[in-house]
Amino acid sequence: MELHELTIHELHQKLKKREVSSVEATKAVLARIEQVEPHVNAFITVTTDEALKSAEEADKRIAAGEIDTLTGIPVALKDIFLTRGIRTTCGSRILENFVAPYDATSWARLKEHGAVLVGKLNQDEFAMGSSCESSAFGVTRNPWNLECTPGGSSGGSAAAIAARQATATLGTDTGGSIRQPASHCGCVGLKPTYGRVSRYGVIAYASSLDQVGPVTRDVTDCAVLLGAVAGYDPLDSTSVNLPVPDYTKSLVSDVKGVKVGLPKEYYIAGLDPDVKAVMESAIATYSKLGAEFVEISLPHTDYAVATYYLVATAEASSNLARYDGVRFGHRSSAAKSLIEMFAKSRAEGFGPEVKRRIMLGTYALSSGYYDAYYLKAQKVRTLIMQDFLTAFENVDVILTPVAPTPAFRIGEKVNDPLQMYLSDIFTIPVNLAGTCGISVPAGFSTGGLPIGLQLIGRPFGEETILRAAYAFEQATEWHRQKAKI
Amino acid sequence: MKYQAVIGLEVHVQLLTNTKIFCGCSTKFGATPNSQTCPVCLGMPGALPVLNKKVVEYAIRAGLATNCGIAPKSVFARKNYFYPDLPKGYQISQYELPICLSGHLDIEVDGDVKRIGITRIHMEEDAGKLVHADVPGAGDASCVDLNRACTPLLEIVSEPDIRSADEAVAYLKKLHQIVVYLGICDGNMEEGSFRCDANVSVMPVGSDTFGTRTETKNVNSFRFVKQAIEYEIERQIDLIEEGGKVIQETRLFDPNTGVTRSMRGKEEAHDYRYFPDPDLVPLVISNDWVEDVRLSLPELPEAKFRRYQDELGLTAYDAEVLTADRLLARYFESCVALAPQQVKTVANWVMGEVARKLNDEGKGIADCPVTPQLLNALLKLMEAGTISGKIAKTVFDEMWSTGKEPAAIVEEKGLVQVSDTGEIERIIDEVMAANQGQVNEFRSGKEKVFGFFVGQVMRASKGKANPALVNEILLKKLRG
Amino acid sequence: MKITKAEVEHVARLARLELTEQEVETFTGQMDAILAYVDKLNGLETAGIIPTAHAVPMENAFRQDEVAPSIGIDNALANAPDRADNFFRVPKVIE
Structure with missing residues (x-):
């Protein structure tokens, strides 16, 4: 397997055994970017020079025996993260020439681990969109079908993983912006509980909903990356001071007796037949693995x-x-x-x-x-939050589709904002409730587009959804499929 | 028709913290423009505010000192408007749930005590500063300095209980004294540490419906407050008398002309769209916290004023003079602590010589070169009879300019008081011999000339003779 | 109609967005549709419901009153579209 195709944990093993250097891995990723970028347009800025320099430094660290799972790993960030000395646009013309004067906390943490930044990823402008089409830097194409959008707003983060242009990426999720593109591009994407990851240095869209999370090739990488960025940050008043568990300990392939909630409001008549089929097969898989199903209701969906x-x-x-x-x-x-x-x-x-x-x-x-709009919405938010708290009295996780349809075609919804907004119907409630959710590859549409499933956990229940996701991943082969590009 | 003015004041108090309200930048006044800035106070993308705990403590102090209730839960809100000195396009303030509510201050005008309600006190951040002249390369443009942006302020809002410019000034002076006493504000009005917006309206006497009010912004001295309010009252009455109508608007006071003028055009549309700031979390203040702050409160001017009368036995006048300034009171109390038996003497010296010298040199008590220890040493010399009160004043002046110990000065200049009766008798004899005419006058009943002899004797002794002994011996000798 | 062209123009002024005639037209239609959609919230009884600002309950995040280094004038002004001396330069402000 080529270096740019490896996951974090695979590349880490090779780096640790000194089979490859970070510079070699980084060069492979940069070459891959050069090769497919004209088709995908996942990046706004490729940071070749900085990447090679930090790869060299990572190699020095490794030579000195200072290696952890992320040392020397080529990563890319949604262009919403401030990166000191590097242009940070947030996909907007208004920040076209903005050079960040400081680092976002998540990026600072990855840097401390010795991760290598290969570039800044395309996104909907200010993370407002579900298709990457609102970027001022051109639309990103879905590596599985270049006529389709990769989803959004972290479309670049997901497309770059699908096209193997970075080993792992970070995105942000305000109403589904990690999970929906991860689903559309066949990646794993996790939206942590609000407060789990610092928002400092992440350009704000909607402060009470925004949350940073990983977009990766598999669940193991997701756990690794989440562990690296999670945790209290004194610079973010809304970051929560709770210890960060070792998420890799949750990578246990066992869901026997786990109670899985199926909210009736999410399995509706209008669901795309391909999505419906994928969900049915996922339920069958979990059933085989010994999970128990409970029909639940989230009445304010x-x-x-x-x-x-x-x-x-x-x-x-x-x-x-x-x-x-x-x-x-x-x-x-x-x-x-x-x-x-x-x-x-x-x-x-x-x-x-x-x-x-x-x-x-x-x-x-x-x-x-x-009162009529904002205050009313904040009150309804309370009801939506209570829906989840009530549901979690009886179940451990909630299993739902990520999006009502597979990736849609570029241009299909740009002129109808309301239709575009409605494509986030299954992801938005999780942000409103402030809890966590993960999207895991679960099948394909008849047209060959990836479709993910969503597992929703209790607030700070990342370990539970990672475990359920890992069990599913180990029982299936979906995450091993490769976009032909 | 007769009119009654209705006045409410909004006072902005800049807090004496080391750092800004939401970031660690210094709040020191007068630094190079934009040198005290960081991503947070520049409103950089991605930057987030974190509340300075000291600001909360200071707000609680202010609330307790003005008889407010401290809200168990309060919330920061965003006030949205665009202005070049407002980095984020919104000011973080408090709106629906401020930290302090429903207090009052009692003021005294012409001997009448009146209670002025305080609606609320809230915390907020200041904006930056616009500079319009004297910047190289600025040309016809305006320049923005964000050093002041994000500096902590308290806004203290009064009820519309004030009825005249004099009451407004009395209220402001009282509030100013309190925040300075509390140590939460330096009180410097010229630098804008204590500034006032005045809401003024007028209504016919006897009416209970307030007229339309105007808001006069940033009036930066007690004198200007009086001028601005008096001008505004008169302007509104004239307007109504001429058949016009007062419009609700923001006005600016011009200290050069003493006139207020309309500030049309600053904001084309006023709609601040307040909403709770999602970047900050609710502020929850426990009873314990409030009680801790209460215990740490310094004695406030009103309490001090009463204590000086009740415990120290001073007159109301003396007590008022000595408590007017927190540092003066502290100086006085240090002196009293050293000489607890001489309260009255200490008070006279502090209000007399010390105040006179400070006044002459335009200094504050903080710059007084005669420390309480030195002043006490001087009083001790008087008490022991080593020097007279008159000589003490000479020694005090010398202490002021040299900072030396009074004993050293007395020694150096040979100012020790003469209490040797033989020596005094010798001087008296000489004086009587030289002024036989006056001796005869005295003996024939003109006792007025006694003062003349005292003066002559003191002069001959170069002021050093013990005045009590001089009086006693002189009287005896003159009466023969 | 949930929103008129005049209201759209007023909101644009508040938001300091100069809109073209065409944009006003388009936004009026689109906002009208969105507002009609969000109207469904009015079908819910919310009397006595406490509004949620943060889904995760939080309170009291403080920093101590200790000076941290500033970023320096040059860093502060590095992205300024226009500067004069150590200041950000803007069109003349008339007060």
Whole structure:
């Protein structure tokens, strides 16, 4: 197997035994990027020079016997993570030339482990989208079918894994932005419990929903990467001060007696037949493995998308006010007055989806509408959260589809934002409830597109969903399939 | 028609913390522009605020000192508006759930005590500063310095209980004194550490419906507050009398002209879209925390004022002068601690000589070169009769300029008081011999000339003769 | 109609977004559809429900009042679209 095709744990073994060097592995990944990038466009910035330099340093560490699982591993980050000295765009024209003055905590932690950054990945602009089509740097294509989107917003993170352009990547998930592209690209993607991973240095979309998580080739890599970035950060007031378990200890292939909840609201008539078939087969697999099934109800599921689009856009409208052309980012050259500087810089710098959400959020917070929209949504959020807490009184995990359909075609939904929003219906409730979820490869559509399943856990129940995911992965071959590109 | 003014004040108090409210940057005044900044206070993408615990403690202090209730749970909210000195496009403040609620202060105007309600106190971050001139290469543009951005402020909002400019000033002075006493603010109004916005409206006397109010921003001295409010009251009354209407608006006071003017155009549309800041978590304050802060509170001016009268036996006037300034009171108390039997003398010296010299040299008590220990040593010399009160003043001046011990000065200059009766008798005899005419006058009943003899004797002794002995012996000799 | 063109224009002013005539048109239609959709929340009784700001219960995150190094003037100004001396430069502000 070629070096760029290895998982973290496979490459780690080779590095540890000195069979290969980090420089060799990094060069292989960079060569792969060069080879497939014209077709995929997963990257906004490829950091060749920095990568080779840190690979050399990693090799020195390894030679000195200082190796841990991530030392010398070529990784890539969604372009939402600030990386000191490296351009960080968040997929937006407004930050096209922004060079980050500091490191995001997650990246700083990976760096400490000796991970090698090969580049910054494409995404929907400011993580607003489900298809990577709203990026100012061109659409990313799904390596399984270049006519299709990779999903979003962490589309670059998932596409790069599917096309083997990085050993592992980090994404962020506000309403499904890790799990949905992971499902569409045949990768493992985990959205941790809110507060589990620091948000410091991650460009904010919706602060009460955003969470950092890994996108990887398999569940083992997912556990490794999560363990490296998770944990309390004094720079993030919303990060939780709970000890980080060794997630690799959860990699036990045993789900006997595990109670799996099947929410009736997620297995609906309108479900795509391919997705339905994949879910049925997944249930059969878990059944064979000895899991017990319980039908449950999450009665407020149908309100989740509406709630999300009020809460997320309201927070976003405020989070994105700092892009005003004063201290960083794009400033319009046509502006003659202060007001024009603000309004024109923002008009020129933001794309249509971002503008739409800023408009919607501003409206939801504005005088006379706050109670009817924003406050109402926060109350419904309480109900959605309670749905999950009630469900978890009787089950250990909840098994659902990730998305109602496999990856859709590029351009298919761009003109109908509401349809695009509804494609996140199965992932959004998890963010609203603040809990964790993982997407695991579970089959293919008749058209050959990957389809994932979602396992939802209790708050801080990452170990349980990793275990259930690992058991499924060990019992199936889906994660070993390769996109032909 | 007769009109009644209705005034409410919003005071911004800059807190004396080492660092900003949401980041570790220094709050020191006067640094190079933008040198005290970091991703958080620059509003960089991805940066997040973390609350400075000291700010909470200071807010609790302010709340307790103004008789407020401390909210068991309070929440930070974002106030959204665009301005070049506001890095994030929103100010982190508190809105629906502030930290302190429902307090009051009692003020005294013309001998009448009046209670002014305090609606709320909340914590917030300051904005940066705009500079419009004297920047090389700035041309016709404005320049932004973000050193002040994210500096901790308390906003203290009064009820509209104030009815005149004098009451407003009395309230502000009282509040100013309290925050300085609490050690939470340096009180420097010129540097903007204590600034005031005044909400003013007028209504016909007897009415209970408030008129439309205007808000006059950033009035930065007690004198300007008085001027601005008086101007605004008069302007509104004139406007109404002429058949016009007061519009609700923000106005700016110009200290050069004493006039307020409309600030139209600062914000084209006002809708701050407050909502709870998702980057910060609720602030929960336990009873224990409140009680700990209460125990650590310094004695406040009002309590001190009462104690100086009740325990130290000072007059109300003396007590007021000595408690007006926290540092002056501290100086006085240090002196009293060294000379507990001489409270009155200490008070006279602190309000007399010490205050006179400070005043002459435009200094504050913090810069007083005569420490309580030195002053006490001086009083001891007087008490022991080593020097007279008159000589003590000379010695004090010398101590002030040289910082020397009073005993050393007395020694050096030969100022020891003469209490040797023989010596005093000798001087008196000389003086009487030289002024036989006045001796006769005295003996014929004109006892007024006694003062003349005291003066002559003191002069002849170069002020060193013990005045009590001089009086006694002189009287005896004159009466023959 | 849930939202009018005039309201869209007002919101755009609040958000400091200069929209073209075409954008106003498009956003009015799209926001109208989205607002009609989110209207379904009104079908839910939420009296007495406490609003959720954070799904994971949290309180009291503090830092101590200790000075941390600033990032330096050059780092602060490195991304500035326009600067003069040690300041960010902006079009003249009239107060």
